[in-house]
Amino acid sequence: MDTPSATPASRTFNVPATATSAEGAQTLIEIDNFDFYYGAKQALFDINIRIADKRVTAFIGPSGCGKSTLLRCLNRMNDLIDGTSVKRGSVKIRSIDINGRDVDSIELRKRVGMVFQKSNPFPKSIYENIIYGLRIQGVKSKSRLDEVVEKSLRGAALWDEVKDRLHESGLGLSGGQQQRLCIARTIAVEPEVILMDEPCSALDPIATAKVEELIHELKKQYTIIIVTHSMQQAARCSDQTAFFYMGKLIEFGETRDIFMNPKNPQTEAYVSGRFG
């Protein structure tokens, strides 16, 4: 399960959902006939996708193809933008429609965390950054907070680098460390899904490698969806890959298939670097 691209089953799938379930992976997120609009402009067209639990799914595609938009639909971050609307279709996580009437977007975001393109630690200490999510949930116990800080920082492979300066500003860290701090902050609230919106695009290769390593570790516990511009990154760290173009899902499958044996000529053109 850790390296599904190496499993023989990945070569034979037709419908992604079937393929993952064939491996014994549960489907966590189901997106059906999903249309999404910015005001009058349609951004996503009839998206159908099944995302497996505890695997890494990469969204790739040229700029403006809607991959980030779809990602932000998964924890309803688009609610913050005026004029956005879901016109058709549904996004279900564990069979619950997240755009349903009774869904509290705040509760949703506690379950579906997000890491952004540009690292954005709060102008607070490292410690305060990590426990922010718990503080707003009203956790007061010092021992519990200390425990979570250490666990999250270890989980984000940052503990050894910052354990002596937990109370210094998070803005004093290097770019790569800041991004891992943001990941640690996200896993501190123990979500089920972590959305990563081009998490390495502002990082140097060494920091990128560290984050990718971290993604491998994290997928043991979390379902990860990563938007990336780097084909190599998608190939390196994802199990499944979805290729988007002009707001449409062109092809979705096991990463190995998408890169080695794409079915769609557009996908082939993109992954081989001929456009995008």
Place this chain on the structure above:
Amino acid sequence: MPPDINTAADTGEPSSKFAIQKKRTRLFGLTLDETIRVFFGGNALVAVIVLALITFFLFREGSQFFGQNRDSLRTYRLAGLEYVDIIRQQEEDHTALTRYLFDIRLKAVVQLTEQGIDAAEINRRLAAFDAFSERYSDTIVPIRGLVFELTEVATDIKTRYNENEDYKVARKNFLAAGMKAEADEITIKDLDFAKEIVAITGTVSAYEQINNEYADALKASVTVLPTLPVASLQPRLERFRELTREYLATFPGRLATLKAWDNNAPVKWTEAFTQFIFGTRWLTASFWQDWYGIIPLFVGSLMISCIALFIAVPLGVGAAIYVNQIASPMEQRLIKPAIEFISAIPSVVLGFFGIAVLGQALRALSQWEALSWVPGFPYSERLNALTAGCLLALIAVPTIFTLAEDAINNVPRAFKEASFALGASRMQTIVRIIVPASLSGIVSAVLLGLGRVMGETMVVLLCAGNRIAIPDFTAGFTAFLQPVHTMTGIIAQEMGEVVRGGIHYRALFVVGLVLFFIALLLNFLAQKIVRKYRISIG
């Protein structure tokens, strides 16, 4: 395209040349770019020069005040006014004590009335007390007489001195104009203060005698205290006796001061400053002595600013947070211009509104039964610090709102998104992320709002009540319901009436200087804080 270039090269057309030279029109030897540069640079320079000139003239006009104030204080001493004031202080202290008695009587009457006793009966029961208080207040009569006589003498000396000084100036003017005959007609009789002052200091032995009699009478009057019909007030009467004894204890010191007093003692430079900066009296055009102490004006300005900020900060910052974080685009389009429009209302109109509507309304509100628990309610002064403060709040709101909104807007969107992505609600995001991140910007907005309020003139002139006195803070918050005067108000009110170059004129300039420095300080602080904020966000 390539063929064209080839052709051009072949035919040797000028277009193939490396044509980077161009003839430019020149104005006074300057190209257009340079002319524009000179124009804008010149404008900036003019602004800087004007500021420098304003500063320079404020200083020039103001700086001479302290010399003149020193002269005024010297005359005060030479002519013996200071001596008389020492004795007068004794008289005033006595008056304060009788006021204490009056206060006790008032409380007694109130309590007895509440018990349902009629006025005649109350007067009968208080007869013993009234006789006591009359005896007490009569003891001062001889001192009062002496003060009265000495006032006459000192005023006379001062008047003659001032007349003589005026003659000197007139004579000098005539001589300067070459009118020798007219100049000679003016006779100057220089005053010999040492001789004149004897008429005042010579009374010291008489004073000593009167004072001893007064002290004895005072002591005698408080040996037996009347019994009050209201037992709960008796301790106050005891306290009164204590105060009288304390008062009596100051007598020997006063006598020593009078004996040691010398009308020729030099007036120090520092005194001219301290009398201004720490002086608690602003008293002008007085027959006796003019005092230019900025404290009552400063306190007035400060009180009004406090009220204004107390109201404007929650309103302005709250509105900024609402508009920037919560409001729908529709609401934003409505609220922002509405608040910004307030600053377009001429302040004289606001002042007029304060007199006609707000002052009246606030007083009516204070007389409302349900609000009688508020300290100081009900009150009768329609124009007071509160009325002016409320209006100034209105003036400060747009400044605070606009700048605070800018500061909040500058908080990176990423912070907000990160907070939401961690499951924070809108309120939690605002309280824990947005406000802390923009706090220094908000603080500097408040400081600039304070600057705006401190400098506002028309509203305070119309609505503050313009009583030049430090409000009585012993009664707590009721001080804010008293009329005050302000630094800006006094300049606007008195500048038109003063003699150019006179001490009063210069005093107003120094008040202006103080305002100038306050504004400078507030702006400096605001800028410093904002700069720090930029660094912290990174």
